[in-house]
Amino acid sequence: MEEYPEELRTPPVALVSLVGCPDLHATVTTHLHSQQPPLNALALPDFSKISMISRPPKDASLPPQPVAGILKKDWLLKHRTRVPAVVAALFSSDHVSGDPAQWLQVCTDLENLKGVLRGRNVKLVVVVVAPSNSKDYLSEDRMIALRKRAELDSKYVIIFVPSETELQQLGNTFSELANSFYKDEGRRIKARLEKKNFHSAELNIRCCFKAAVYAEFCRDWTEALRLYEDAYHAVREMVAASTRLPPIQRLIEIKCVAEQLHFKISTLLLHGGKLAGAIVWFRQHYASYRKLVGAPEVIFLHWEWLSRQFLVFAELLETSSVTSQHVSPSVPDATDRATEWEFHSAYYFQLAAHYLKEKNSSLELAQSLSETSGEVDGNAESVTAAAYIGQFAKLLEFGDTFVMQSLSDEEYARYALAEGKRFRDSHEIIALLKRCFEAYNKDKASRMAAFCGFQMAREYFTVDEYSHAKEVFENVASLYRQEGWVTLLWNVLGYLRDCSRKSAVVKDFIEYSLEMAALPVSTNVAGQRDCGPAGPASIAQREIIHNEVFSVIRGASESEPTEENSSLIVTADNPLYLEIDLVSPLRAVLLASVAFHEQVVKHGAETVISLSLLSQLPLNVEIDQLEIQFNQSECNFVIVNAQRSHLAAISCLQPGRRVETATTLELRTNKWLRLTYNVKPEQSGKLECIYVTARWGQHFTICCRAESPASMSDLPLWKFEDIMQTIPMKDPGLAFSGQKAVQVEEPDPQVDLKLDSSGPALVGESFIVPVIITSKGHSVHSGELKINLVDTRGGGLLSPREAESFSSDNLHVELVGVSGQESEDLSNSENIRKIQPSFGLISVPFLNEGESWSCKLEIRWNRPKPIMLYVSLGYFPQSTELSSQRAHVHKSLQIEGKTAVVMSHRFMLPFRREPLLLSKTKSVSDSDQIPCLPLNETSMLVVSAKNCTEVPLRLLSMSVEAVDASTCDVKSKSKDPEEPVLLVAGEEFKQVFAVTPEVNLPNLNMGIVCLRWRRDHGDGERLATCSTASAVVTKHSLPDVNVEQPPLIVSLDCPPHAILGNPFTYSIKITNRTQFLQEVKYSLADSQSFVLSGPHNDSTFILPKSEHILGYKLVPLASGFQQLPKITLTSVRYSAGFQPSVAASTMFVFPSEPHFGLKDSGEMRVEPVAAE
Amino acid sequence: MIVCVAVVGHQNNPLYIQSFTEADDVLKLHHIVHCSLDVVDERVNNPKKSSPTLNETFLGLLYPTENYKVYGYLTNTKVKLILVTTDLDVRDADVRNFFRKFHAAYVDAVSNPFHVPGKKITSRTFAERVSTIVKSFGLSSAS
DSSP: OTTSOHHHHSOOOEEEEEESOGGGHHHHHHHHHHSSSOEEEEEESSGGGGGGGSOOOOOTTSOOOOOOOSSBTTHHHHHHHTSOSEEEEEEEHHHHSSOHHHHHHHHHHHHHHHHHHTTTTOEEEEEEEOOTTOGGGSOHHHHHHHHHHHTOOGGGEEEEOOSHHHHHHHHHHHHHHHHHHHHHHHHHHHHHHHHTOOSSHHHHHHHHHHHHHHHHHTTOHHHHHHHHHHHHHHHHHHHHHOOSSOHHHHHHHHHHHHHHHHHHHHHHHHHTTOHHHHHHHHHHHHHHHHTOOOOGGGHHHHHHHHHHHHHHHHHHHHHTHHHHTTOOOOOOOSTTOOOGGGGSHHHHHHHHHHHHHHHHHHHHHHHHHHHHTTOOOOOGGGEEEOSBTTOEEEEEEETTEEEEEEOOHHHHHHHHHHHHHHOOHHHHHHHHHHHHHHHHHHTTOHHHHHHHHHHHHHHHHHTTOHHHHHHHHHHHHHHHHHHTOHHHHHHHHHHHHHHHHHTTOHHHHHHHHHHHHTSOOOTTOOOOSSOGGGOSOSHHHHHHHHHHHHHHHTOTTSSOOOTTTTTOOOOSSSOEEEEEOTTOGGGGTOEEEEEESOSEEOTTOOEEEEEEEEBOOSSOEEOSEEEEEESSGGGOEEEEEGGGTTTSOGGGSOTTOEEEEESOOEEOBTOOEEEEEEEOOOSSEEEEEEEEEEEETTTEEEEEEOBOGGGOOOOTTGGGSOOOOOOSSSSHHHHHHOBSEEEEOOOOOOEEEEEOOOSOEETTSEEEEEEEEEESSSOBEEEEEEEEEEETTSSOSBOGGGSSSOOGGGBSEEEEEEEOSTTOOOTTSTTEEEEETTEEEEEEOOBOTTOEEEEEEEEEESSOOOEEEEEEEEEESSSOTTTSOOEEEEEEEEEOEEOOEEEEEEEEOOTTEEEOOHHHHHOOSOTTSOOEEETTOOEEEEEEEEEOSSSOEEEEEEEEEOSOTTTEEEEESSOOOSSOEEEOTTOEEEEEEEEEEOSOOSSBOOOEEEEEEEEOOOHHHHHHHHHHSOOEEEEEEOOOBEEEOOSEEEEEEOOSEEETTOOEEEEEEEEEOSSSOEEEEEEEOOOTTEEEESOSEEEEEEOTTOEEEEEEEEEEOSOEEEEOOOEEEEETTTTEEEOOOTTTTEEEEESSOOOOSSGGGGGOOOOOTTOO | OEEEEEEEOTTSOEEEEEEOOSSSOHHHHHHHHHHHHHHHHHHHHSOOTTSSOTTOOEEEEEEEOSSOEEEEEEOTTSOEEEEEEOOSSOOHHHHHHHHHHHHHHHHHHHTSTTOOTTSOOOOHHHHHHHHHHHHHHHHHHHO
16 A cells, blocks of 8 residues: 555645745644645745746647546646645735835736636635734725735635634635635536547546546545546446557556556545445456456566555555444345455455465566576666556656657566566565464464465475474464364475475474374375475375485484485484373374273282383384383383394493393384283382383484373374274273373281270360280381371361460360370380370380380360371381381271369358348349349358269369458358269269358459369279379359348248147348438238238338347148248338248148157257258 | 365364365365364354344355355254355355255265264265265256
């Protein structure tokens, strides 16, 4: 597209000429440029320059000449840069209104200008430039005179005061006039067209073209398009008709004009958003000119022209690519429907490259023809472009003058040939192909891209740029490999092989040759043209390549080095090592499948390994030597071909390596070579075959990664072939599930490891787990005992919340220590290597066969939690560590951790003695409030401990440890047991404490109850264990209590029991502990069981620090537990009522005097537990 | 005239490709068939809203090269049938008809119990049948 002149490429811009007042030109020009649509300005500083826009004098006397061409080359440029549509004559207002001499000058200038413009219909505007303040000072009659002289309408005589708005007006006037000029011109031409008053098709085309350009000037795109199309069709009709020029040049001119017209049409269509239309137009253009190849000697010019059409259209499409994404092909006609790729510029680039290549080859042909005919062109430089588009002429020099002389076709052909030589098209082709390669890649059209890449690489190849070619070919080959297009791959590989041959890269050459030789090329594809350096894809060709590559591999000794192969030698200086992995394309060359016959093998036992090799090379291959490599290098071994052992390079082996000899190591096409050998693994763990290395001669090695038959994938390209497939191993089970690795077991341990545990562990105690190691056949050398504590539910032994502060208190379960056998204390010895809360490592001393050793693990539970205890013993059965394998014994044990005792407590007030505690009366409903205790009154504290395990426990003691003895007096009401109390499972033990608070505190800390206990081991064991098993202390903290001074205390006093019919006294004592007089109301409800004497309802006053006694005499009327008459007391001061509890107001009535067995029972009292 | 027909498998690998030209431009036809797979991919991945039915197997004109027209057909099992012709004026109906016959031949060929699915079609009967269909293509369009 860049080849086209600029005036053709850009839309036309109207031209305005400014004459006079040069200082204003810059401002006006800038403004006109910025207008929408813009105007170009041709600035002439003064009126003497106006002659340049005048029309050249036409000699009317000459007869009308025959039409020499279709379009004049400079016509468009002329209208873009030299022929203005509007001429603005700028006069200064001083001159207009100045002295007569100045006025006369103005008039002369104006006359001259009019004279120049008369021939063309160029519009004239007179602009009188006035200074900003003197607009009104211009004399009216001078202005009228000026207008008359200019013969202009008054609106085209403008008084201009430089300012933004005035500039705007000026610009509008200019564009209006320019528009009318172009319209007039267009109309004039169109009138000619309609009248058809021309004799030749050339003139018709020219008129259409001109009218179209004028329409473009007016921005009438539709009209322009129509006229261009008319012109284009007229050109098309000319092809056969015209005889004006010799045939070759005529065709060149027509094509050249058609090209320009087509370019204009395409541009207009694309800018109008008619993408599909443009594509259809292009297709027609291509179809109508494709066949017009012209004379055979300059056929390359046709290809070049065609290539340019595609290139230009591609570039046009690319510049308007934004719209192309959105426009869908919507041409309804099915046959004309554009396919997807026609919307991509890459398609056109590709064809441009294709035709350029065509041009190249036909140019070469033409050149070779011209060289053979011995023509030497000497005057090519004198040929130049003529005045008409697409024409060439000879420039002849006669002294000072140059004369254009038309060319004969022969001369022109010679000129074109000479021109063609000057350019190297290969790079241009590569550039084009690269563009479409990239474009296709961007559109994810990888196959199109591959095709372009292939062409590009081929072009690189022809210009001997092998590194570039190789890079692109590689890229393309990978796609063909992946999709299995063997013929295409063959072709590409042929080029690659030649590239590496020409750049003397032996390794690449051999790799590509081997790959080609192993390609599944079928026989039916034969006799191809243009098959590249590879030759036709056929089995015969494969065999040729095979022989060639193996002659290189075997070294030059076996075959005479050909000239081109001379640099391709594998020697000691230049050894070659190829590696074939699972994705290598060379898998078809050598595939190694390795399977152990067993999955697991005992330590020290032999196992059988099967080795199968497959090659798809067309001819049989004899391998000199095979090496099998394992991850345990001691197992590696070498197989030597017996027939070629003299050649095999045994020298490169390591000494002491196992060497096997096979009768033959011949690989046949598509036949497995199966070998079976014994292997004895030396170490336990995994034994895996990693590589199978094949050697030919001394310097060529292929290292092939071993594959398991079970997980072996098909050969990439051969899997599509309909060939016989055999399984790698004879045994089908092995062929489908064989593995290249075998698990070698550890030596069997002959040592017993025993863990003992006696039931669940209890929280707080040191739980002892004895570990016993007994040797039963092996002696234990440098044994190591590993101990691990693991939470059975997963997770650590730390609770997550406490994980940050790592301290032993936070551990739920910890390994406290390890104690040795009996008296032997291990804690300080070196045997304990490491003890951590959940991990321990202990050395086990040497044990001879039959000996045993034990230790005790001490584990402490801080929280109830089940854990797994893992103990593993590792040892060497022999004393020399290096030779023997470590044996391991593992044992595990789950241990529950349980809470041993659950403790609870209860506060009780003395029986039938009730202090008035004010805080209790306030919020009765609150159940979890802290308990209240009266000050200086003795309350009871009952602490109970319940055994919640299945294990009997011995309680040693229970005590309350007060925080501060002075605040509260706690005494045990029962004596400590002399010997430990046995507490069986589920049993509860209670102890009573008397509590007397001595300080009035709202929150009195009562201290902690400490219970000491130990596990009961039964009588027999008791003596033995008492000394060692220390007591466990379980602590229970008592809650804070509220101590209060009770203002009133009510105590009920009555005998412990009564006898039916016998009267007794029931007294209620109210003690006032305050300094105030207390009023107390009381009422006594009657009871059916008793006859009662005494006051029922009353209120009484109690003096400070004194007491009041209500006395009643009661006679029981019924026996059994009877409810005493209920008393209700109300303290007026505190508005607090009191009613004795049901228990406190119940008594037992005997039917008659009871007779207890004891003599002194007369005084016996049924003492309540809490009585004093 | 049909110059090349091809059956292309799931992995875009050629299962059967046969050219019917005197000139030795097999390689070029292989390239053309291979490139046309891009268009098939694009048609299948971005079906046009305007296309008549989703189940249409005939893909239509894939792309015009300088001398050839390439047509495509996609079976329900995603096997692609490709046709390359030099005729510039081809009726869609003819091509559809051809593909229908070609597809039937393919189905018969792969129904052979000795044929392993996914492998190249080497059946001679299939080849003969295809070449008959190819020859009849020219005749039917002429009539």
